[in-house]
Amino acid sequence: MKNSVRAAVTATATAVAAATVVAVTAAAPAQADPRVGGPIGARYDALGGAAGFLGDPVTGESRTPDGRGSYVHFRGGSIYSSPATGAHEVHGLIREEWAAHGWEAGLLGFPLTDETPTPNRAGAYNHFQGGSVYWSPSTGAHEVHGAIRATWGAYGWEAGTFGFPVSGEYDIPGGKRTDFQGGSMQWSPARGVTVMGDSDVAGCPAPFNAATPEQAAGCLVRGWEQRSAEVVSTYAVDAVAGELLATPYAPTTFDGCSRPTPAITATSAGIECVYHVPQDSGAAAPHGVDVHLGIGVYDGAAVVEDVEFIG
Structure with a gap:
């Protein structure tokens, strides 16, 4: 009799325990990977956990080498965390x-x-x-x-x-530079950031602080030809820019740049670039014109600081 009662009690206790386990298991939420917890685990869960784009973890949480934070690598990326920044994926x-x-x-x-x-x-x-x-x-x-x-x-x-x-x-002489789709920006300790953007004259960014005399002369004349005040003003001092923009343009040929003797007194660097407007170019220049451009160099940039029309 005692054995029968003991068996019945044991069976009842086992059934109750099993029912309790089933109930607890059904009520318990899905657990995150045990290797991912704290701020990283919270961010991981917010991004969808293993079902999200990061996928399963491939490492446990590890301290960064400098000890300032921690990280977990996943199949699809990483989450890095520090007290100063919080946890973010990359x-x-x-x-x-x-x-x-x-x-x-x-x-x-x-x-x-x-x-x-x-x-x-x-x-x-x-x-x-x-x-x-x-x-x-x-x-x-x-x-x-x-x-x-x-x-x-x-x-x-x-x-x-x-x-x-x-x-x-990246490094350039005297500074740094970054290129963008629409131009470049460069930095130097003395000048800060210089912006070199595209202009409406091909090959003549504006402003441009590293032009050679030939580039400055060429862009000045192309800007003059296309009546681009932006480009003309970039490559010439104000007085020259104003004079050119008020002067009709006719097609020219480039005769080159030289250091004439004696040097052009109005030009600090003594460099002269000459454009020739041919005699048959039309009413704007019936007798032919030479445009003499005196080039000065400032802070590594060539600037047209004097212009003389000879015809």
């Missing part, structure tokens, strides 16, 4: 560009945003502590930072005149 070509610059220990630092579409939906970006990486299908992914980034932002970022970056920042 993936694809933007992640590759960031990695090429030293991950969080490089000039860009930790990410400040997830990858975000640009407002015009033409590309995407991540902002980092030390700059940004912008990507588009036609330009790839490139970093931009510092004073050049600030100037680019003032021109409207990727939606402005300059469009997306087509290079990262």
Whole structure:
């Protein structure tokens, strides 16, 4: 009898325990991967967890080498976290560009945003502590930072005149430069950022602070030919620009540049470039005209500072 009662009690207890396990299991939410927790786990869950674009984790949470934060790598990207920045994902070509610059220990630092579409939906970006990486299908992914980034932002970022970056920042003599779809920006300690944008005269960006005398003379005349006040003003001092824009243009041939003897006293560098307006070019120059351009050089830039019409 006692054995029968004991067996019945045991069976009842087992059934109750099993029912309790089933009930708890049914009520428990799905658990995130045990290797992903804290701020990184929260960000991972917000992005869809294993079902999202990041997919399954391929590492546990690890401290960054400098000890300032932590990260988890996933099949589709990474999430990096630090107390100063929070947790943010970075993936694809933007992640590759960031990695090429030293991950969080490089000039860009930790990410400040997830990858975000640009407002015009033409590309995407991540902002980092030390700059940004912008990507588009036609330009790839490139970093931009510092004073050049600030100037680019003032021109409207990727939606402005300059469009997306087509290079990262690179060294030039005396400074740095970044190229964009619509021009370039370069920086030097003495001059800060100089903007070199496209103009309506092919091959003559405006402004342009590294022109040779030949380039300055050529762009000045092409700007004069096309009546481009922007280009003429870029390559000539105000008095010359005003005189040229008030003078009718006729087709010319370029006779070259030289250092005449004696030097042109009105021109600091003593360089002269000559354009010849032929005699049969029309009523604007019935007897033929030579346009003598005196070139001065300032801060590494050639500027036309004197013009003389001889005919």
